Amino acid sequence: MKRIRIVISCIALLLMLSSCSDQGSFEDATTALPWEAEATASTEESAKHNESSTSTENSGGIESNASEVVSASTDSSMSPGEEHTEFDPYYEETSEEYPFHQEGYPAPEDWPERYPHGSAGRLEGTIAVVSIFADDQFGTWDATDQKNRARNSRAYYDLRLACDFLTTESAKYDKTVSFLWDWMEHSELYYEADLKAVNLANVLYDYGTIDQMIWTFIEQNVDSEGIRKRYQADSVIYMVYANSPADMNGPSCTRNFYLGMEYPYEICYIQMNQNDRETPPSVFAHEMLHTFGAPDIYWTDIYTNYRLEYGITKDYVKQINKNGLNDIMRITWDPKTGKYLYHSIAQEITDITAYYVGLTDESETVKKWGFEPSQHAQQ
Numbered sequence: 007m008k009r010i011r012i013v014i015s016c017i018a019l020l021l022m023l024s025s026c027s028d029q030g031s032f033e034d035a036t037t038a039l040p041w042e043a044e045a046t047a048s049t050e051e052s053a054k055h056n057e058s059s060t061s062t063e064n065s066g067g068i069e070s071n072a073s074e075v076v077s078a079s080t081d082s083s084m085s086p087g088e089e090h091t092e093f094d095p096y097y098e099e100t101s102e103e104y105p106f107h108q109e110g111y112p113a114p115e116d117w118p119e120r121y122p123h124g125s126a127g128r129l130e131g132t133i134a135v136v137s138i139f140a141d142d143q144f145g146t147w148d149a150t151d152q153k154n155r156a157r158n159s160r161a162y163y164d165l166r167l168a169c170d171f172l173t174t175e176s177a178k179y180d181k182t183v184s185f186l187w188d189w190m191e192h193s194e195l196y197y198e199a200d201l202k203a204v205n206l207a208n209v210l211y212d213y214g215t216i217d218q219m220i221w222t223f224i225e226q227n228v229d230s231e232g233i234r235k236r237y238q239a240d241s242v243i244y245m246v247y248a249n250s251p252a253d254m255n256g257p258s259c260t261r262n263f264y265l266g267m268e269y270p271y272e273i274c275y276i277q278m279n280q281n282d283r284e285t286p287p288s289v290f291a292h293e294m295l296h297t298f299g300a301p302d303i304y305w306t307d308i309y310t311n312y313r314l315e316y317g318i319t320k321d322y323v324k325q326i327n328k329n330g331l332n333d334i335m336r337i338t339w340d341p342k343t344g345k346y347l348y349h350s351i352a353q354e355i356t357d358i359t360a361y362y363v364g365l366t367d368e369s370e371t372v373k374k375w376g377f378e379p380s381q382h383a384q385q
């Protein structure tokens with residue numbers, strides 16, 4: 007049952023967020039090409055966001071926010087996609103070079119002992135991030151379409167921001183964390199997968215099938231042990247990007263470790279668009295933290311039948327909603343405006359999240375509220 011609860015816990019956040027974010031679009035993605043960097047955060051884009059945003063209160067409105075999702079799903083104010091003319095060196099240079107090894111790379115049989123919490127352990131040391139661009143039933147990454155290329159670049163940009171954020175926040179706890187994520191530098195971190203048999207937006211309901219497909223893909227194509235060895239990586243995490251159509255409302259979520267998991271691979275499923283909104287870098291960081299053990303610390307009606315992890319209570323969530331705790335596991339939008347940010351991350355890793363990802367060995371919050379120990383506490 008833990009497995010189901012974990013998936014849902016991640017999903018619910020983004021269902022909630024979908025009513026609290028900017029309107030993103032393909033056009034936005036082109037302004038974020040990695041080679042153009044922050045300088046292209048144009049006022050035009052900001053103005054567009056301001057016009058179309060469905061800003062809502064960032065705290066204290068969790069449950070009502072969640073309920074707004076239904077009406078938000080009929081929102082059709084997304085700008086039509088435009089043809090993009092930016093040169094995208096990524097596809098020019100590497101689209102034919104990603105490795106595809108038919109022979110397979112099965113996980114070592116003793117992985118449960120070696121990686122007792124899955125492929126991601128504590129948030130510390132060197133962390134390799136494998137990126138998998140997955141074609142599914144409703145969205146492909148066909149590189150001849152410039153919109154797809156722009157979105158691929160958006161993922162690159164967002165992943166970099168998320169990794170930088172996690173490194174910077176970890177340093178506040180005197181921990182050195184470095185991410186190896188740049189697939190332009192290391193082609194073995196980049197893959198393309200055919201998942202046309204499934205709809206990735208349905209991962210909440212179809213996780214058994216989809217997890218299995220991705221795990222099998224990883225076994226067949228990704229030399230995870232080689233990556234660990236070559237980069238002396240302490241952890242490996244896997245990002246799966248869905249090129250979600252504008253009318254898709256599938257939330258991002260994470261397959262994090264649970265006891266009895268068949269494979270060690272921990273996977274962040276990123277829907278690049280949800281309900282006409284481009285997914286921001288903060289969501290990348292939020293999902294990545296799940297792989298290291300971070301629980302969600304928000305509450306929605308969806309928890310009627312599922313409890314939060316580690317014994318975290320609704321009373322606690324009510325309190326942090328009231329005081330506006332700016333933890334990335336609670337909110338992923340700008341707390342000042344209620345809008346998604348596309349060129350920065352406004353959150354922090356506060357003491358509760360730091361503890362559950364292993365950045366610290368204790369947390370005043372966890373002690374005070376009597377929550378369960380971190381998975382890293384016994385290591």
Ligand SMILES: [Zn+2]
Binds near residue numbers: 292296302
């Ligand atoms: Zn989550």
